Amino acid sequence: MQPTKIHFVVIYRPPGQLANFLEELDVLLSSFPEDGKPLVVLGDFNIHQDKPQATELNDLLASFDLESLSTTATHRLGNQLDLVFTQNCTNSNILVTPLHVSDHYFVQFNMTLPSTLKQTPPLVSFCRNIRSLSPSRLSTAVSTTLPTQNVFSTLDVNTATDTQSSTLTTCLDNICPLSSRPACTTPPSPWLSDILCEHRTDLREAERRWLKSKDPEDLEQAAG
Structure with a gap:
């Protein structure tokens, strides 16, 4: 088996209005081929999940069959700002751990990737x-x-x-x-019976004879 390739998109969006963020994200995600490879979109989106902006974001990512990982708060103030979306993979053992060096928490999880068989x-x-x-x-x-x-x-x-x-x-x-x-x-054509195959073979033989001899009689046979 060949190792499965993964597409990763890591995002940092500054706080504030969405502006063109969703349009640019749409263009970016549309650039990935729909080849069945796992896709992971994660990062600090700075979007509160109780705001209308979160609904717009989630709707956009859902249109790409990206599923959101359900986590607890990822920020010291109790907000869920660090988001993870995945496609074509299974996730488990999601854990959010506070960090001493950052006001954001560490998000970890296990991914089970689909196996890719060698091409026949x-x-x-x-x-x-x-x-x-x-x-x-x-x-x-x-x-x-x-x-x-x-x-x-x-x-x-x-x-x-x-x-x-x-x-x-x-x-x-x-x-x-x-x-x-x-x-x-x-697959063979169902209409091409054994009798038709024999006739086709005879006609091709007659055509080859005419190409060599240029005899009118051979031409008549080749014409059927």
């Missing part, structure tokens, strides 16, 4: 160009590679079968090697 490698199909295979060449290669008749006749059935199969495979690989190409992932 593309499917590959293998084939041989049998049309280019010379039967006489294959026959000669097999006959010269197989053991002599006297040796072959002394082999038991299983050994003789394995020897013949491996010899045929080796000769095919040398004369007509396998080639690879991306496998077709598109």
Whole structure:
């Protein structure tokens, strides 16, 4: 499994009117791709949760499927100013701890990230160009590679079968090697029956004959 990547947005908003803050935050969040990666938006928003500004902020973040972590007060005066919003992850063990060096408290929590599986490698199909295979060449290669008749006749059935199969495979690989190409992932068309496939094959063969001969009769066959 590959490690999950996380998008983090850390915010400090000075106290005062919202001005263009929500519009700028909207533009920023819209710049992140919707690829399923966890997104964490946190920081000192300086927005009291009992004010109309908080409703506007929460509505905006909810439109991005960002969920707010429920915490106690994060400021010495009892206000919840330090906010955490997360997307595509699970949170637990939320703890708010007062600090001696700041009037803001320390917010900590555990995140459980979704696992990311490795991408499946593309499917590959293998084939041989049998049309280019010379039967006489294959026959000669097999006959010269197989053991002599006297040796072959002394082999038991299983050994003789394995020897013949491996010899045929080796000769095919040398004369007509396998080639690879991306496998077709598109499901077959339900209307393309076996009969239509045969007709299409015949028409393509007739077309190839006409391209070589330029004979009008071949052209008629190619035209169906």
